[in-house]
Amino acid sequence: MDQTRKDTSKYKQIPASVWNAVMNQGFDFVFRIHVPDGIMSFAHACESGALVDYRRSFDPYAEAPDFSDFCKMMLDRTVDEEKDPFRDQTRLEYIRREVADRGDYVRTVHIIVDGERKSVNIRIFPDPSDPEMLIGIMFDVSAFLDHDWMTDEYARIGFVKKIRDFLKEKPEDRNVSLVYTNVKGFKAINDLFGEQSGDMVIFHTRDRLREILDPIFIGRPEGDHFILLVNDESLTEENFNILGAQTYSEGDRQYDFSIRAGIYHVTSRDVPIRKMIDRARLAERSLSETSVRTYMIYDDKVRASYINRQKYSSEMSSALESNEFKAYFQPIVNAADHSVASAEALIRWQHKDIGMISPGEFIPAFESSGQISALDRFMIDRVTDLNGRRKAAGSPLITCAVNLSRIDFYNNSLMDHLLSIYEKDHSATDWLRVEVTESAYADLENNASDYLEKLKSLGVKILLDDFGSGMSSLSTLENFDFDIVKLDMGFIRKIGIIDKAEMIIKSTIDLSHALGAKVTAEGVETKEQLDFLSRAGCDYIQGYYFYKPVPEDELEKILDREI
Numbered sequence: 001m002d003q004t005r006k007d008t009s010k011y012k013q014i015p016a017s018v019w020n021a022v023m024n025q026g027f028d029f030v031f032r033i034h035v036p037d038g039i040m041s042f043a044h045a046c047e048s049g050a051l052v053d054y055r056r057s058f059d060p061y062a063e064a065p066d067f068s069d070f071c072k073m074m075l076d077r078t079v080d081e082e083k084d085p086f087r088d089q090t091r092l093e094y095i096r097r098e099v100a101d102r103g104d105y106v107r108t109v110h111i112i113v114d115g116e117r118k119s120v121n122i123r124i125f126p127d128p129s130d131p132e133m134l135i136g137i138m139f140d141v142s143a144f145l146d147h148d149w150m151t152d153e154y155a156r157i158g159f160v161k162k163i164r165d166f167l168k169e170k171p172e173d174r175n176v177s178l179v180y181t182n183v184k185g186f187k188a189i190n191d192l193f194g195e196q197s198g199d200m201v202i203f204h205t206r207d208r209l210r211e212i213l214d215p216i217f218i219g220r221p222e223g224d225h226f227i228l229l230v231n232d233e234s235l236t237e238e239n240f241n242i243l244g245a246q247t248y249s250e251g252d253r254q255y256d257f258s259i260r261a262g263i264y265h266v267t268s269r270d271v272p273i274r275k276m277i278d279r280a281r282l283a284e285r286s287l288s289e290t291s292v293r294t295y296m297i298y299d300d301k302v303r304a305s306y307i308n309r310q311k312y313s314s315e316m317s318s319a320l321e322s323n324e325f326k327a328y329f330q331p332i333v334n335a336a337d338h339s340v341a342s343a344e345a346l347i348r349w350q351h352k353d354i355g356m357i358s359p360g361e362f363i364p365a366f367e368s369s370g371q372i373s374a375l376d377r378f379m380i381d382r383v384t385d386l387n388g389r390r391k392a393a394g395s396p397l398i399t400c401a402v403n404l405s406r407i408d409f410y411n412n413s414l415m416d417h418l419l420s421i422y423e424k425d426h427s428a429t430d431w432l433r434v435e436v437t438e439s440a441y442a443d444l445e446n447n448a449s450d451y452l453e454k455l456k457s458l459g460v461k462i463l464l465d466d467f468g469s470g471m472s473s474l475s476t477l478e479n480f481d482f483d484i485v486k487l488d489m490g491f492i493r494k495i496g497i498i499d500k501a502e503m504i505i506k507s508t509i510d511l512s513h514a515l516g517a518k519v520t521a522e523g524v525e526t527k528e529q530l531d532f533l534s535r536a537g538c539d540y541i542q543g544y545y546f547y548k549p550v551p552e553d554e555l556e557k558i559l560d561r562e563i
């Protein structure tokens, strides 16, 4: 026996008032933890059900074990998929912090007892009679519920059972929907603040969903996702706007994130519940990475676009191998004399069955599957090859910008490939530039934005794409030194139509200049737009007024004609 062990007799005695109260609620098992030394004492262990097992290991009246030993014993019985979170989240320090933050700590763990899976609910809260003590209660809930380990909400199985029963009883005129949610920015919060904060965000999300959508049932099938059955009256634009604009703060640090939702209207009882959940999830996933919308209702369009996405994704590698992808180039001119200044590389897919597919159609599919990086690498290599050939032939090189997706910055091998081009050939900064959209830039965290800084420090010109589309903010210009700001074509369209838009364009050009950046206007199609932009001091013009995107050989012809 460990000689250093303190006399624990005083912990063994739980005031009768405390545990009588708890036992009267029908709990199976009550303990206290003395926080400073982590020693447990027991009040009661029930003879029936799952919990009798613990009593066999620890005689509650004879021994005061360490809480950590007790958890180890529980861990042996815990189902495999919960072993890791159980090990992490039953550290006394973790529990103590959660009790301090939230007032209590509640989990449901699944254990195997005599070959049978049991759900055990654990609650830990402060002992009102002693600030050094926590009270814990455990009870076997397997008989009536299947709960999620962390949030104590229904897990998938429990939720499906509940919905099935509910729909059986539902009156015809009560309209309900399934809502599947996703925390956009969850990964960033985990990376920025640490995992326990990520957990807090899950609690926060659960609480907001309960408060705003007032669900009939709520479950947490996985990770940062919740699934809810709600009355259709709750599905208002306003509610989704509130859910879309959440803030997590810790100390003086803040992080904005949005709770996005996919909605499936329950119209028929014949659709299996799992299908309904899949459809709500599909609707959520069909919101693109950059969309400002925060919810999507499942309909035939969502379905069709999903089928296309699936199809495109499965065909990508073979299409790349059989050269179905082509690099096109759109020349960009100097506003002053209309001479060609540079070009933007734009991908095209000449599909063997469908014909030409525009990037707007397949890029979102490849962004969500992560395959976009292979295509962006392909485009980088086309620009490198083109200039390699021109260099060998003694022709002037062509400055080209390639588009990078947000995902690319999380792809180390692509980033290393790109960096190695500049490291191998220092003059590459003269002919290879990169474009990033504002929303992609805003989404980059630590690691990913290090790459942007690294490129910048090598002298690579970084272009801010689509500025003025969606929710632009001037602080983006302040936060990073972009070399060129590209005004989105949505803005350019308003020239000659909306006075206010013209003023905004003029001020954005002035501001960019003041911050040391040049400005390109995109999508210039008319003489009127061109004239306005020239007067406003815009530096470069891109658009059909001068050139459409063309294949490589035509680009070379245009340039050779010019020179």
Ligand code: C2E
Pocket (backbone or CB within 6 Å): 330, 345, 346, 347, 358, 359, 360, 363, 372, 375, 376, 379, 403, 404, 405, 465, 466, 522, 523, 524, 525, 542, 543, 544, 545, 549
């Ligand atoms: P973007 O980067 O904003 O590219 C400019 C888009 O505007 C191109 O569409 C171009 O063809 C089009 N455009 C240029 N001038 C005019 C004009 O005067 N009028 C009109 N109506 N359109 C004009 P495109 O080639 O269909 O590309 C669409 C988007 O797909 C691009 O928008 C870019 O975000 C993405 N994309 C294209 N190629 C790549 C690529 O290689 N990698 C990645 N990650 N994204 C790409």
Ligand code: CA
Pocket (backbone or CB within 6 Å): 344, 403, 435, 465
């Ligand atoms: Ca672009």
Ligand code: CA
Pocket (backbone or CB within 6 Å): 465, 466, 486, 488, 522
């Ligand atoms: Ca653009």
